Amino acid sequence: MNAMNEAALPWLTLLIVVPLAAAAVLWLVRPLHKVARPYGLAVSLLVLLGAVAMTTQFDMGAAGEVQLTELASWIPQLGVSYALGVNGLGLALVLLSVFLVPLVLAAAWREQEAVPQGAVLERRQMGFVALVLALEALMVAVFAARDVFLFYILFEAMLIPVYFLIGNYGGPRRRTAALKFLLYSLAGGLIMLVGVVALYLVGPGGEQGFLIDNLVGNVETSVAGERLLFLAFFIAFAIKAPMWPVHTWLPDTAQQAPPGASVLLVGVLDKVGTFGMITLCLPLFPEASRWAAPVIIALALISIIYGGLLAVGQRDIMRLVAFTSVSHFGFIVLGIFIRDEVALTGAMLYMVAHGVSIAALFLVSGFLTQRGGTQEIPAYGGMQRVVPVLAGTFLVSGLASLALPGLSGFVPEYMVLLGTYRVSIVAAAVAVLGVIIAAVYILLPYQRIFTGPTRPTLLRMPDLGAREKWVLAPLVAAMLFLGFYPAPVIEAVRPVAAGLAITQPSSIDTADGGTLPAGAVEEGSSK
Template sequence: MQTMNAAFPWLTVLIVVPLVAAAVLWLVKPLHKVARPYGLAVSIVELLLAIAMTTQFDMGAAGQQQLTELAGWIPQLGVSYAVGVNGLGLAMVLLAVFLVPLVLLAAWREQEAVPDGAVLERRQMGFVALVLALEALMVAVFAARDVFFFYVLFEAMLIPVYFLIGNYGGPRRRTAALKFLLYSLAGGLIMLVGVVAVYLVGPGGEQGFLIDSLAGNLEVSQSAERWLFVSFFIALAIKAPMWPVHTWLPDTAQQATAGTSTLLVGVLDKVGTFGMIALCLPLFPEASRWAAPVIIALALVSIIYGGLVAIGQRDIMRLIAFTSVSHFGFIVLGIFVRDQVALTGAMLYMVAHGVSTAALFLIAGFLVRRGGTQQIPAYGGMQRVTPVLAGTFLISGLATIALPGLSGFVPEFLVLQGTFRVNILAACIAVLGVIIAALYILLPYQRIFTGPKVPELARIPDLGLREKWVVAPLVAAMLALGFYPAPVIDAVTPVAQNAAIEQPSSIDTARGPDQAAVALGATAAGTDAGTEEGTTK
C-alpha cells in the first residue's frame, strides 16, 4: 500500500485540539460558566481544520493512505504512532467533526432543569468536555494505521461514552451504561488475543503492528488465519452492531441523551464496519472469503429482524436504534458480498446513515423535550402543532428508507445492485428489508404527527431558531448526498477497488473512481460526466 506523507501534521492537530480543549475546560474552573459556547467554538474550529485538511487530500489518489505520520511509540513491542487516511477514512473523519458541533448546539438547554447553579455548571462542563474528548478519539481511530494503536483507541472510546450515558441519560442510565461497557469490553478482550497473535505471526520489528507491514505478510496456517479473523470480527460485530450481539444498542439509545445516541450510532458504531474494511479484509483475505457466507446470512437476519422489531416499538429512541440494526445489516452485506460496487455502496452507506440517523435522533430529542415522554402512543396530531419538526422528521425518515433524491437511496441501490450480481437469493431477502423500512418509518410518523391532536400537547412550540440551525445542515447534507453523491463515491471507490475480497470479471477496474458512478448510471445527479468518460475509455 502506497502512502503520501504530510508536510503538515493535520491529523495530529485534529486529534490534539479537542483533546487539549477538553482538558483545559475540565481544569480551568472559570471556563465552566461558558462551557457551552467554549465547546461549540472548539468544535467549529475543528470542523474548519478538517475542511482545510481536505483541501490537501489528493482525490485522484483516494485509494492510498495520505497525510500520513509515523513515529515510534513503543518500539520494543513494535507499536507505532501511525496515522493516515484514504478516501473512506477522510469521509468518516469529516462525518465525525460535522456532527459534533450540531450535537453540542442541540444539547444547549438539556441540563437547565437542574435547580442548583453550581451543579448545572459542572454538568454542562462535564458533558462538553466528554464530547470534545470523544471527538479526538473518533478522529484518531479512523486515522489509525497501527493495529495496536487502533485497539487502544477502540477501547479508550468506551470511557467518555460510558460517562455520557451513565451521567446524563434517563432513569435506567447506569444499567444501560454498564451493559454497553460489558459488551464492548468482552469484544475488546477477544480482539486483544487476535492483536497479540497478529504481531507474533507477522514480520515483527519496531514497526511490527503497522497495517501496511502486516497485510500479506502473516506467516500463518489457514486454520490459524480463520481464528484470527474471528477474534477481530466478533469485536467489530459487537461495535457495529449486528444480530445477535446487538442487544446493548436499544437499551443504550433508550436511556442516553439524543446527542450521545447521535454520536454513538451515527459515528462510533461505524468503527465496527470501518474495522472490517480496514483490518479484516487486508489482513485476512482468505478467511474473509471463507466466512462470507455466514456473515451474509447474519447480515440478512439483521436487516429483517431489525426492521420487524422496529415496527413494534413504542419507545421512539428504541425504534431508531432497531432501524440502525437493519441498516448495519445492509452495510455488512455490502462489505462481504464480494462485489466492488456493493462495497462502494457500503462505504457510502456509512456516511449517509450517519447523517440521516443523526437527524432522526436529534429531532426525536426535540420532540421528547417538548412532550416529556419517549412513548409514541402519547403523541398525536403533532403535524398541526409543530409543522417544522414534523416535516424535518419526515425528511429524515424518508432518507433512511432510501427515497430517491435523499441520502439513503444511492448507497442502498449500489449495495443491492452489487448483491444481485453475486447472490440473487440474498438480494431478494434484502429487498424485503426495504419494504419493511417503509413500515417502521411511516407508521410511527402517522401515529405521532397525524390524527387528532393530544390536548395536553396542543400548545407546545415548534422548532426554535437554534434548533433549526441544528436541523438545517443535516437536511442539506441528506439532499446533497441524494442529488450529488459523486464526490463521496469518487473518494471511496478506489478504496473499494483495493479492499474488495474478489473482483467480478464483469467489472472494469481500469475505470478508476467513476466505476460506482458508471454502475449507478444516470440515477445520481452529477455522475453523467463520469459515465461518459468510462464509456469512452
C-alpha cells in the same frame, strides 16, 4: 506508511490534540465552566475548519492510497508505532465525525436546564462538553490509526467518554444501560486483544511490527490460525457494528442515552465496527474473509429483516430509531462481505449517509420528547398541526432512512442491492424485503405521532426554535446533497473498494449467464 503522501503539517495530530487539550483545559480551569457551551462549540467549529483545510491537501486522484501520513516510534520493543493516515474512506469518516460534533453541542444547549442554577448546573454542562470534545479527538484518531495496536487502544479508550455520557446524562435507567454497553464492548475488546497479540507473533515483527502496511500479505500462519485471528477481530467489530445476535446492547443504550450521545454512538462510533472490517479483516485475513463470508452474509440478512421487524413493534421512539440502525448496519455488512466493487462502494457511502440521517432522527426525536416529556409513541397524536416544522424534519429524516430517491439513503442502498444481485440473486431478494419493512417502520410511527386528532394536553407545544432549526438545517442539506450529488464521496471511497473487491465490474455474471462490461456498472452506479 506511504511517505510520498506525507503532509507538510501534522493535520491529523492537530485534529486530535486540539479537542483533547480543550477538554482538559475546560475540566481544569474553573472560570471556563460558566462558558462551557460556547467554548465547546467554538472549539468544535475550529476543528471542523481544520478538517476542511486538511481535505484540501488530500489528493482525490489517489484516494485509494493512505495519505497525510505521520509515523513515529512509540514502543519499539513491542513493535508499536504512532502511525496515522487516511485513505478516501478514513477521510470521509473523519469529516463525518467533526461535522456532527458541533451539531450535537448546539442541540444539547438547553438539556441541563432542569438542573437548579448554580455550580451544579455549571459542572454538568462542563462535564458534558468536555466528554464530547474528548470523544471527538478519539473518533478522529481511530479512523486515522494505521497501527493495529494503536487502533486497539483507541477502540477501547472510546468507551470511557461514552460510558460517562450515558451514565451521567441519560434517562432513569442510565446506569444499567451504560453498564450493559460497557460489558458488551469490553467483552469484544478482550477477544480482539487476544487477536492483536497473536497477530504480532505471526507477523513480520520488528520495531514496526503492528503497522497495517507491514502486516498486509505478511501474516504467516495456518489456515486454521488465520481463521481464528479473523474471528477474534470480527466478533469485536460485530458487537460494535452492531450485528445480530450481538446487537442487544444498542436499543437499551439508545433508550437511556441523551440524544446527542446517541448521535455520536450510532452515527459515528458504531461505524468503527464496519470500518474495522474493511481496514483490518479484509486485507489482513483475505482467505478467512472468503471462508466466513457466507455465514456473515446470512447474519447480515437476518439483521436487515430482524432489525426492521423489531423497529415496527416499538413503543419507545428512541428504541425504534436504534432498531432501524440494526437493519441499516445489516445492509452495510452485506455490502462489505459480498465483496463486489459496486456493493463495497455502496457500503462505504452508506456509512456516511446513515451517519447523517440517523443523527437527524435522534435529534428531532429528542426535540419532540423534550417537549412532550415522554418517549412513548402512543402518548402523541396529531402533532403535525401543532409542530409542523418538527413534523416535516422528522418525515424528511425518515424518508432518507428508508432510501427515498433524492435523499441520502437511496444511492448507497441501491448500490448495495445492485452489487449483491450480481453475486447472489437470493441474497438480494431477501435484502429487498428490508426496503419494504423500512417503509412501515418509518411511516407508521409518523402516522401515530403526527397525524390524527391532537391530544388536548399537547396543543400548546412549541415548534422548533431558531437554534434547533440551525442544528437540523445542515443535516437536511447533507441528506439532499448525498441524495442528488453523492459523486464526491463515491470518488473518495471507490478506489478503496476496488482494492478490496473480489468481484470486479468487468467480470460479474448476470442472471441470464452473460457478462456485463465495466461501463455498464459505472452507468448503473451513477443513476
